[in-house]
Amino acid sequence: MVSHCAPKKIFSEEAKFFFIITLILSLVKGQNEALGSDIRWGFWAHKRINRMATFRLPPEMQVFYKKHIEYLTENATNPDKRRYAVVGEAERHFIDLDVYGDSALLILPKFWPAAVARFGEDSLRKHGIVPWQIQQSAYQLTEAFKTKNPGRILKVSADLGHYVADAHVPLHTTRNYNGQLSGQEGIHGFWESRLPELFAGNYDLWIGPAEYCDNIAIEAWKIVRDSHLACDSVFLFEKQLTLRFKKDEKYSYELRNNVLTRSYSREFSEKYHQMLAKQVERRMKASVKMVGDIWYTCWVNAGQPDLREISGFAPGIKEAQEQAEEQKSWLQKLFNVRTESD
Ligand SMILES: [Zn+2]
Structure with a gap:
């Protein structure tokens, strides 16, 4: 006997499930927009960097990456959302090099086990771990390629793109990260x-094909070294320019x-941007280069698996459920953080 109830019940459960997911995602979107002004690299830049990196990959990788370009773009900001909800996430985005003195880059071990042996894990995490996190994520991506796990490849690629981009921001390499000490x-x-937000529309972010990195650990440390070297001009030019402007200008x-929000004026921003002589554009372009290079290197190191076999992958109910659960926990934490600070 055919039951008329069964199909109806399945439909209503599915409808309920998707309604809940849609509701959660729209609430998260609203929260993100509300928090937009203090989000790292800006959500726009993170998304742009992952997106542009995709175009640098060889055709053998594009068959998979281009198909999922929207996922890689939209999820480029996940690690920033997790900062408030997941223990151990916040320190993956920065490293306060100046805490270790002038010879930080000489004394800090390039690899995590040696660094832990010398400084202790708690102390390292307190001052940020981004160059080691890039190595860790690259290892995870290589493993995901080896097992041809499409969901894992996408998730780790999106996260890795985020950490690499954060490491390119000068202010992610100093304890004076928001000018609070100066x-x-x-x-x-x-x-x-x-x-x-004001000027990136004119940035030229096109670069040639991805190149193989001989040593991802060395590259990760070069990124933070270059970012840290740029800190001097970031602070100095702002100080010099402030002396030339009245406060209301x-x-x-x-x-x-x-909401009426205070921002740096357009005139002040334009002058500062000029003084920095394309520094923001150069760091953003270097991010696009390094994200593409590291994705490509992980694929090569995994033995160049044939991604055509998994190109038909579409995130299913299981992935959507996992994502919804993750989003829900971020939301709960965000609300808690706000309630506690109120
Ligand atoms: Zn970040």
Whole structure:
């Protein structure tokens, strides 16, 4: 006997499930927009970097990566959302090199086990671990390629792109990360969100094909070294320019999400951007290069698996369920953080 109830029940459960997911995702979107002004590299830049990196891959990889370019773009910001919810996430985005003195780059071991043996894990995590996290994520991506696990390849690629991009931001390599120690509060969002928001439309982010990295650990340390070297001009130029501007000319007020928000004025931003002489563009372009290079290197190191076999992958109910659970936990933490700080 054919039951008329069974199909109806399945349909209503599925409908309920997708309704809940849609609701959660839209709530998260709203939260992200509300938090947008203090998000690292700006959400826009992170998404752009992962997206542009995809175009640098060889055809054998593009068969999979281009098909999932929207996933890689949209999920480029996941690690920032997790910062508030997942223990151990926050320290993956930065390293306070100046905590270790002038010879930080000489004394810090390139590999994690040696670093833990010398400084202790708690101390390392306190001051940020981004160059070691890049190595760890690259290892995970190589393993995901070896087992041809499409969901894992996508998730780790998106996260790895985020960490590599963060390591390119000068202010992610100093304990004075928001100018709080030098009377320049707000400089973090100014450099990595306000400037790209105003000027990145003119940036040239096209680079040639991805290149193989002989040593990802060395490259990761070169990234943070170059970022740290750029810190001097980031702070100095802002200070010099501030002396030339009246306070009411340095800032302007704009309506964002119906809230009157103080921002660096367009004139101040333009002058600062000029003084930095394309520094933001260069760091963003270097991010695109390194994300593509590392994705490609992991694939080569895994033996260049044939990605055509998994190109038909579409995230199913299981992946959507996992993502919804993850989003839900971020949301709960976000609400808790806000309630505690109220
Ligand atoms: Zn980040």
